[in-house]
Amino acid sequence: MILFNNDYSEGAHPAILKKLEEINFEQNTGYGMDKYSEEARNHIRRVCSSPDMDVHFIAGGTLTNLIVVSSALRPHEGVISANTGHINVHETGAIENTGHKVLVIDSEDGKIKPAMVEKMCQAHYEDGDREHTVKPGMVYISNPTELGTIYLKRELEELREVCNKYNLYLFLDGARLGYGLCAEENDLTMADIASLCDVFYIGGTKVGALFGEAVCITNTNLKKEFRYLIKQKGALLAKGWIMGIMFLVLFEDSLYFKIADNAVKMAMRIKEAFNNKGIDFYCDSPTNQQFPILDNLQYDKLKEKYLFSYIAKIDDNRHVVRFCTSFATRPENVYMLVRDIEKL
Numbered sequence: 001m002i003l004f005n006n007d008y009s010e011g012a013h014p015a016i017l018k019k020l021e022e023i024n025f026e027q028n029t030g031y032g033m034d035k036y037s038e039e040a041r042n043h044i045r046r047v048c049s050s051p052d053m054d055v056h057f058i059a060g061g062t063l064t065n066l067i068v069v070s071s072a073l074r075p076h077e078g079v080i081s082a083n084t085g086h087i088n089v090h091e092t093g094a095i096e097n098t099g100h101k102v103l104v105i106d107s108e109d110g111k112i113k114p115a116m117v118e119k120m121c122q123a124h125y126e127d128g129d130r131e132h133t134v135k136p137g138m139v140y141i142s143n144p145t146e147l148g149t150i151y152l153k154r155e156l157e158e159l160r161e162v163c164n165k166y167n168l169y170l171f172l173d174g175a176r177l178g179y180g181l182c183a184e185e186n187d188l189t190m191a192d193i194a195s196l197c198d199v200f201y202i203g204g205t206k207v208g209a210l211f212g213e214a215v216c217i218t219n220t221n222l223k224k225e226f227r228y229l230i231k232q233k234g235a236l237l238a239k240g241w242i243m244g245i246m247f248l249v250l251f252e253d254s255l256y257f258k259i260a261d262n263a264v265k266m267a268m269r270i271k272e273a274f275n276n277k278g279i280d281f282y283c284d285s286p287t288n289q290q291f292p293i294l295d296n297l298q299y300d301k302l303k304e305k306y307l308f309s310y311i312a313k314i315d316d317n318r319h320v321v322r323f324c325t326s327f328a329t330r331p332e333n334v335y336m337l338v339r340d341i342e343k344l
Contacts, residue, residue, distance in 0.1 A: 013328075040244045044247065049195075060212075177200075280293045
């Protein structure tokens with residue numbers, strides 16, 4: 001069985017494993033205060049053109065989201081998310097468990113538009129009894145989204161404007177950020193993201209690392225005592241240098257972008273094969289996630305050899321599925337899949 005169901009089925013890039021082996025018996029300061037973590041932070045600050053940015057390493061995406069959201073919001077505030085947002089559908093109520101409500105906006109393409117935020121905030125402030133309701137305090141987006149779509153610079157700038165108007169934090173979930181930045185139609189840079197978002201994170205778990213996300217905080221209000229909150233949530237890793245080394249390897253020579261670019265190219269070959277076969281897509285994704293709509297025969301035939309994600313049933317004969325490439329996807333497996341698509 002060949003796996004195309006996610007982008008974290010493999011371990012880590014060989015360069016990371018080599019570096020970890022090299023320093024295995026070194027003695028390092030714990031909790032992310034080591035020289036490797038600091039060097040990694042400096043590389044990330046440089047690529048983001050943000051020398052004053054705080055960078056923290058946290059083991060996983062869900063843990064990162066709940067720490068960031070709960071640390072930023074007052075007890076009566078909630079976080080705005082698309083209905084497909086990871087914090088809304090794939091985190092087992094982690095945000096709600098911190099005492100904060102996810103304020104859901106319906107979105108067909110997984111993206112939040114400024115007008116959607118405007119409408120929700122206007123409804124709140126025009127409510128004469130608004131103190132009885134949850135106050136919007138943050139906008140949560142992911143890039144790429146859960147549907148593989150990406151934000152363009154103009155869209156992020158417009159979101160920043162509406163967030164400024166209503167005094168909302170803008171938080172970008174970058175679990176798959178590398179794949180979004182390497183999409184052909186992308187016009188965002190890391191520096192753009194750092195300048196437009198109050199806080200964002202760079203995903204390592206799904207882009208070449210064994211595990212780990214780099215939380216980047218640009219808003220001074222959110223920087224204060226953040227390490228206390230990491231510890232309180234059980235996320236201050238004693239052997240923090242492990243994450244530091246992984247992000248150092250990923251960013252010291254642009255490896256992060258090289259491997260993400262390769263994954264996107266692989267996904268585009270799969271996308272082209274489905275297009276050539278006349279198979280429609282649920283949405284147009286330029287990233288490593290592709291969402292073809294298969295009929296029953298096509299679905300049954302492909303699942304004989306491949307593992308892919310089931311997303312939704314459209315009707316009795318059509319199903320939305322997801323094929324996902326990763327930093328470690330093998331070209332020969334993609335070629336095999338392409339040939340099998342051609343035979344459908």
